[in-house]
Amino acid sequence: MNLLNVDYTTKIPNNVNLTSDRQVLKALEGWHPGYLDWWNDMGPEGFQESLVYLRTAVSVDPKGWAKFDYVRMPEYRWGVLLAPQEEGRQVNFGEHKGQPAWQEVPGEYRAMLRRLIVIQGDTEPASVEQQRHLGKTAPSLYDMRNLFQVNVEEGRHLWAMVYLLQKYFGRDGREEADDLLRRRSGDADAPRMLGAFNEATPDWLSFFMFTFFTDRDGKMQLESLAQSGFDPLSRTCRFMLTEEAHHMFVGETGVGRTIQRTCEAMKAAGIEDAGEIDKIRALGVIDLPTIQKKMNLHFSLSLDLFGSEVSTNAANFYNSGMKGRFQETKIDDDHHLTETTYPVLKLVDGQIKLVDEPALTALNMRLRDDYVADCAKGVERWNKIIDRTGVKFRLELPATTFHRQIGEFRDVNTTPKGVLVDDATWAKTRDQYLPSRADGDFIESMMRPEVEPGKVASWIAPPKVGIDNKPGDFEYVKIAA
C-alpha cells in the first residue's frame, strides 16, 4: 500500500492500514457515532444540510494532497492521516538523543505523553464549539466556506489525536477519547482544558483574530510535537500542520481585508484621523483602534496557552524527548540544554526584568518568543496594508505582560506598553485597551449576513483570489432552505 495515498474504501479514510489493525478499527468505529452526535449537536449551527465546497485530504503528499468538492458537513470524510515514516529517524533532543525514535509508547513516559495528546486533542473540538454560531452572520459565502473548512479540519485533528489514544493507550486511551466528546467549551461543569478555548467567539472579527493568534499557538504546539521522539505523534502533527496553514491564512487575510476596507472608507470620506471613531463607524466599517483592542485581547489570551514561563513540566517534556523546540533540528546547539540559560521576563521586586533561567525550564518562554516573532511579522503585513492606503496608523502587538491570567504577570496589571499600573488605574483605563461592551455591540451591529454569491458585507473588502481558483461570484455554499 502506498502510504502517501489515503484508503477511502473503508468507513474511516486512513493511510495507516486500519483494515489490518482490527482492534483499533473496532475502537474507532465504536467512537464514530458519538463523534457524529457531537458534530450534529455542536458543529456549525443551521448549515448541516447545506452543500459546502470543501477540500478533503486524499493524500499526504505535500505537492498535491487535497481535492475540492461539494459536501454536506456531516458527510465529510474525516480520516486518520499520518505523514510518511522517515527511514532511520532518531530522537533529536534530550536524554535519549541519538537513539532510534520510538514506534511504541515508552513505558516510563506513558502518562506524560497521554497528557500531551489529550491537551492538544481538547483544543480541536473546542474551537468548533466556539465558532458554531458564526455561519449565520458570515460576511460572504467565501468566508462562510472558509469557516466551515476550518471547522471540519479541527474535527479531523480531533480524529488524529483520538487515533493515537486508541492505538497506543488501550483502555485509558479509549476513556480519554470519550471524554474529548464530553467536555464543552465554556461549560460550567465540564469545560475545555485551556482558558482561551472557553472564551466566546462572538463575531467575525473575533474569529479572524482567533485563527490568526490562537491557531498560531496551535501551530507552535504542533511544530514542537512534530519534533517528538515518539514517531507516530511526530508524523500525525506533521500532516496536521499542512492543514493548519490554511487556518492562519483565513485569520491573516480576514483581518487584512477588514483593515483594507476601513482605510478605503476613511480615505473616500476624507477622514485623516483614525481616532474619529463615530464618524468612521458611521461609514459601516470597523475603526482601527477597535481592531487594535481586539488584537490586544486575542494576543493576550493566546499567550496564556504557552503556560508558565518557567516550568518543570516543559523541562520534563524536553528531557524525555516527547516535545521539542520550534524547528529543533535546525538549531545549532547541543540539544540537551543542561548547561545553558535563557532570558525570561519576570517580575522581580515589583519590576519587570529579564532574568537568566536554566534553558530547560525556560522552554515555554522560548516557544512563546518564537510565537511572538511570528505574530509580529503578520502584524507588519497588516501595517503595510494601512500604509498603502495612505492612512496614518500603526497596529502594534501589546507587551507580553499585558492582560495575563497565567504565568509571571497574572497578578499585576500593565498597559499594552508594559508599564505597571495599580488596580484603580487599570479599572479606569481598561476600556481603552480591550474591547468594551459598546465596542462589542457596535461590531455585532455590523454582523449582517451576506449570502448572495460574490457579495461581501460593508465592513470587509472582497478576497483577492478565490478558493481553488474559483471566480468571485462562485457559490461556495449552497444553503439548504
Ligand SMILES: [Fe+2]
Ligand atoms: Fe487544529
Ligand SMILES: [Fe+2]
Ligand atoms: Fe487550526
